[in-house]
Amino acid sequence: MPLADLPQPTPARLAWIRIREGRPLLRLYKADQPALAKVIRRYLQTLGDCVGPFCDVMVPGHSAAFASWSGEPKLRNEVVDFSDKLRRIGAVANLVPLLVACRLRADFGPKQYVSILKAAERYAFRSV
Numbered sequence: 001m002p003l004a005d006l007p008q009p010t011p012a013r014l015a016w017i018r019i020r021e022g023r024p025l026l027r028l029y030k031a032d033q034p035a036l037a038k039v040i041r042r043y044l045q046t047l048g049d050c051v052g053p054f055c056d057v058m059v060p061g062h063s064a065a066f067a068s069w070s071g072e073p074k075l076r077n078e079v080v081d082f083s084d085k086l087r088r089i090g091a092v093a094n095l096v097p098l099l100v101a102c103r104l105r106a107d108f109g110p111k112q113y114v115s116i117l118k119a120a121e122r123y124a125f126r127s128v
Contacts, residue, residue: 086121
């Protein structure tokens with residue numbers, strides 16, 4: 001798709017815009033600097049929101065891992081165990097985006113996360 005045919009980006013659709021030559025399409029925002037600032041702030045906020053879930057995925061055994069689910073200790077321990085299994089078999093790298101995205105969803109609880117971890121473990125063993 002030629003660049004001229006791209007629709008005007010919005011923060012919700014920013015993820016679908018291609019980055020060309022390592023630079024974002026800043027010329028689309030040339031006339032609207034406040035909109036660009038808003039998109040950049042939202043992007044930085046999203047990066048900040050990803051830090052905790054990313055750390056939990058990469059090091060599930062640390063004491064503060066999955067702290068948001070500390071109200072359900074049995075499920076939290078199950079999440080930690082399955083996350084640690086994935087880490088030990090070396091299957092985490094391909095699954096980090098999926099696992100972080102699941103943690104960022106507000107309607108995704110520990111039961112659903114455990115089911116994703118179990119499916120990811122099956123996938124990891126089949127692809128090895």
